[in-house]
Amino acid sequence: MARAAGRAGRGGRQRAVAAAPLVRAPRARVHALVALTADSGRGRARGAEADTGAFGRWRAIVSGEARGVLPALARALLRFASWGYRAAVAVRNALYRTGVLPVRRAAAPVVSVGNLTAGGTGKTPLVEWICTELVRRGRRPAILSRGYGATRGPNDEALLLAERLPGIVHLQHPDRVRAAQAAVAHHDADFLVLDDGFQHRRLDRDIDLVLLDATCPFGYGYLLPRGLLREPPRALRRADMVLLTRCELVSRERIEALRARVQRLAPEAPIGEVAFVPFEVTEVHGTGREPVASLAGQAVYAFCGIGNPAAFFASCERLGARLVGRRAFADHHPYTEADLAEIEAAARAAGARCLLTTHKDAVKLSALPPTALPQRVLQIRAELRDGEAALQFLLEALCEETRPPEGEP
Numbered sequence: 001m002a003r004a005a006g007r008a009g010r011g012g013r014q015r016a017v018a019a020a021p022l023v024r025a026p027r028a029r030v031h032a033l034v035a036l037t038a039d040s041g042r043g044r045a046r047g048a049e050a051d052t053g054a055f056g057r058w059r060a061i062v063s064g065e066a067r068g069v070l071p072a073l074a075r076a077l078l079r080f081a082s083w084g085y086r087a088a089v090a091v092r093n094a095l096y097r098t099g100v101l102p103v104r105r106a107a108a109p110v111v112s113v114g115n116l117t118a119g120g121t122g123k124t125p126l127v128e129w130i131c132t133e134l135v136r137r138g139r140r141p142a143i144l145s146r147g148y149g150a151t152r153g154p155n156d157e158a159l160l161l162a163e164r165l166p167g168i169v170h171l172q173h174p175d176r177v178r179a180a181q182a183a184v185a186h187h188d189a190d191f192l193v194l195d196d197g198f199q200h201r202r203l204d205r206d207i208d209l210v211l212l213d214a215t216c217p218f219g220y221g222y223l224l225p226r227g228l229l230r231e232p233p234r235a236l237r238r239a240d241m242v243l244l245t246r247c248e249l250v251s252r253e254r255i256e257a258l259r260a261r262v263q264r265l266a267p268e269a270p271i272g273e274v275a276f277v278p279f280e281v282t283e284v285h286g287t288g289r290e291p292v293a294s295l296a297g298q299a300v301y302a303f304c305g306i307g308n309p310a311a312f313f314a315s316c317e318r319l320g321a322r323l324v325g326r327r328a329f330a331d332h333h334p335y336t337e338a339d340l341a342e343i344e345a346a347a348r349a350a351g352a353r354c355l356l357t358t359h360k361d362a363v364k365l366s367a368l369p370p371t372a373l374p375q376r377v378l379q380i381r382a383e384l385r386d387g388e389a390a391l392q393f394l395l396e397a398l399c400e401e402t403r404p405p406e407g408e409p
Contacts (some may be wrong), residue, residue, distance in 0.1 A: 122245040
């Protein structure tokens with residue numbers, strides 16, 4: 001908390017300031033390469049249909065699932081490209097560290113929830129958890145995010161949080177400093193939660209939480225575009241706390257090895273463990289609710305457009321669902337009726353009794369006509385299995401430091 005306190009001493013539906021323009025840097029960099037390797041062999045999970053877009057081909061290459069001469073050549077070229085990316089990251093971080101690029105202080109305390117890698121580490125469930133805790137402490141939090149994947153209006157993550165956190169303001173804008181000013185001035189926020197903020201150095205923060213997905217913590221070991229890393233692992237030194245997510249999907253031995261590596265990289269940061277626990281099965285169209293045990297033995301066709309689709313499929317299988325087919329789209333995929341028709345046809349051919357997806361996908365699917373096969377949604381929540389006391393201490397200490405004097409609003 002000392003580092004967080006030092007930084008502090010220096011200074012219905014959710015609403016969006018503006019939809020963020022879509023940024024797909026990894027796709028742009030590798031599109032020409034992945035086009036060459038599209039038919040050179042893609043590793044597929046059992047019964048899986050991989051995303052056939054540029055992102056899916058790129059991920060198959062960088063993960064090593066795509067085999068053959070051309071994918072190997074693509075990996076070599078991508079590794080060369082990652083050196084330029086590494087240099088750009090190093091220069092940018094140095095400019096912020098030396099004060100050449102200014103860091104802006106918001107008029108309210110800021111908690112950042114971020115990660116080291118591109119793709120999903122489970123930030124959205126943790127943002128929900130933090131906002132719930134802040135409201136419980138009498139604070140008025142607002143969520144700030146860039147709005148990746150938005151086309152018109154809020155993106156899928158904002159729509160999901162709007163359902164889970166009714167009444168909490170969520171401002172999406174590429175300029176998070178401007179969004180922070182609007183949250184305080186126009187929405188009466190007294191606490192800001194910066195979603196996906198670890199690399200957004202321009203807005204100062206009081207607490208920097210960094211999430212590492214225990215199933216793929218360091219993005220195949222390389223920076224973009226050769227791997228998934230946005231920054232080298234040593235950037236964890238900036239973190240006030242590191243949270244290992246999806247711990248329910250890996251062995252205790254792997255968790256202990258990961259903890260040891262994180263401790264070497266960020267010796268001052270406490271380490272927590274988070275599991276994403278399925279607690280209910282709902283419907284995309286309708287109000288039906290069932291216990292997760294209802295999936296056991298059921299023939300299911302699973303699909304999603306999230307950052308870590310393999311983790312979703314693994315969660316379904318852990319619940320005993322019989323996955324007769326699966327399909328992974330790119331993160332933030334904008335579903336169409338044609339997509340659904342294709343998914344349903346594949347599901348029927350495989351003998352599925354229902355379609356199963358995530359809440360993040362469901363908020364977009366609800367705007368499309370229903371399919372004949374029922375569309376079900378696996379609901380999850382974040383459960384802190386270790387480190388909750390440390391995280392509660394960080395939040396409580398910051399709340400106490402920034403609580404207005406009695407008599408002030």
